[in-house]
Amino acid sequence: MPDTRPIFLVDCDxxxxxxxxxxxxxxxKTCPVCVKPLTIDMVTDWNTHQFVDCGKMVYEYLNDxxxxxxxxxIKGSKRTLARMSAYVRPIVVTTVTSGRLARFNRxxxxxxxxPCVNPYDIVITANKxxxxxxxxxxxxxxxxxxxxxxxxxxxxxxxxxxxxxxxVFNWDDVEARVREYLELGVPDGRPRHLRPSxxxx
Numbered sequence: 001m002p003d004t005r006p007i008f009l010v011d012c013d014x015x016x017x018x019x020x021x022x023x024x025x026x027x028x029k030t031c032p033v034c035v036k037p038l039t040i041d042m043v044t045d046w047n048t049h050q051f052v053d054c055g056k057m058v059y060e061y062l063n064d065x066x067x068x069x070x071x072x073x074i075k076g077s078k079r080t081l082a083r084m085s086a087y088v089r090p091i092v093v094t095t096v097t098s099g100r101l102a103r104f105n106r107x108x109x110x111x112x113x114x115p116c117v118n119p120y121d122i123v124i125t126a127n128k129x130x131x132x133x134x135x136x137x138x139x140x141x142x143x144x145x146x147x148x149x150x151x152x153x154x155x156x157x158x159x160x161x162x163x164x165x166x167x168v169f170n171w172d173d174v175e176a177r178v179r180e181y182l183e184l185g186v187p188d189g190r191p192r193h194l195r196p197s198x199x200x201x
Contacts, residue, residue, distance in 0.1 A: 006182060007133035007149075008088040012110060014139040015154055016077050016092065019062075022070045026061050033057070044157045046140055063099030068109045076171035078113060084175055085116040087182070093123045093131050095143075135178055137168070150181050 013019040020040055028037040033054040042051050049056045061067060081090055092110055097103050107122055123131055128143045136149040141162035144151045151165035152174060168174045 003089055005087060005089040006135065008084065008090050008178065009093050009128070009131060009133035009136040009149060010081070010090055011128075011138040011140070011143070012092055012094040012106065014074070014156065015137055016074060016081070016114060017068075017071050017106075017109065018074050019067075019071055021072070022067060023061050026064075026067065027052070027054075027058055031058075041157055044160070046142065046158050048158075063097060063102050065099060065101035065105050067102065068105040071109060073113050074171065080171040080175050081114060082116040084178065088135070088178065089121070090114075090117050091121040091123060091131070091133060092117055093125060093128050093136075095128070096124055096126045135181060137174060141165075152177055 010016060020043075024038045024040070027034070031052075031054050034052050036053075038048075038052055038058070045051075049058050052058050084090065092114070094106065094110075097106070103124065107124075110117060110122055111119055125131060128136070128138070129147050133149045135152065136144065136147055137152040137154060138144055139154045139156050139159055141153070141159050144153060144162070144165050152168050153159050153162060153165040154174070155167055155169045166177055168177055
């Protein structure tokens, strides 16, 4: 029987997984170059290397296959996504990383913490705009620009200059916005985009 639930595209890093927390902590503890600790509030642009003395070396921590051993789920994500899976089909769309083992461990982490996601609904891609869905939740503005789905952006300092999406602040907010979107509907049964007035803009 075909799955008729609306498709909810969900990012992993920073949305399901609190990757910045462990990434920054490892960097601050072991970086041989940087003196000033890296914090989320410092990172006001997607390119994290602009805010550290070690430059692009900061990304090497993400390719460490052991990093996923210590990553914790974002508060509320497990409970809320499990509940939402009754009425949306969650597809986790995550970006390509250069470390093969780190990529494998990320998928294993998703399967362990989010059993509500079908293993076949974990997508690794370099271009999220190629993955079609009804709603997309991400923290990276470049993944949301020109995406055909209804766009939700989870608030972080690095995306606060991005305004072409519904801004959400936690997973309770995510669920409320998704329910609001799905309840609007259109006559042919497909969901429709929220108009600016309905976004509270």
